[in-house]
Amino acid sequence: MSVLTAVVVLLAAVCALQLLLTIGVIRRLREHTAALAGLSQSPASLGVGDEVGEFSAVTVDGEPVERDSITGDTLVAFFTPGCGPCEKRLPEFVSYAGSSLGRRDRAIAVVVAAELSDADAYVEALRPVARVFVQDSDGALCRAFQVTAFPTVVMVAPERDGRVMITADRIRLDQPASVPA
Known part of the structure; x- marks a missing residue:
């Protein structure tokens, strides 16, 4: 027992x-x-339904762009050199923007770098498919979209009242999509 x-x-x-x-x-x-x-x-940036802040910036090609110049669905991406996930998403973005959007003015790419020379490889890859900007993390576009993490990819479009809003913040770059002209 x-x-x-x-x-x-x-x-x-x-x-x-x-x-x-x-x-x-x-x-x-x-x-x-x-x-x-x-x-x-x-969040790493504004979310769906949020209004994009005012901005005015000049592309690496000298083209001025303001928030009010966005007239249709536009893909906006933020990359930074030296970022592992950015390295992976960059070719996906280039492929998506080149095949799905059809027009260079339907994509904006922001390379966040302290020096233009740090961004050269990104600029050359993005230039054929998007309007490209090189800014630091406190640049006009980062502030307007409230971007705090990289890569960030969103879709924006103007509302009837003229406000530019985030329409999608989970963009599947590995799947083609059609954007209305």
Whole structure:
């Protein structure tokens, strides 16, 4: 009988330890959930339905562009040299903009770099398919779109009242899409 009692006591101790470990895991999961919820409340840029702020900038080719000059659906992307995800998304963006949009004026690409020389490879890749800007992280376009992370890709379009709004913020660059002319 004493062996049975010892087995039951040992089993009870193991169950109690497992219960304590489970409570600890649940507590950590709640902390992580709260931390992740906090991250999702600070987006990397404006979201769908948000109005794009005023901006005025000049492309690397000398073309002036203002918020009010956006007259149709326009793909807007922000890249920065040295960013691993940007390196991956750059060819996808070039392919998407070149095949899906059909017109260079339907895409804006912002290369965020301190020096123009840092952005040369990006500018050359983007120039055939988009109007390209090189700015620092406090540039007019980054402020207008409130961009804080890279790469960021959004679709914008003017409303009937003239306000330029974000119409999509989860662009699938690996799938072709048609944009109305």
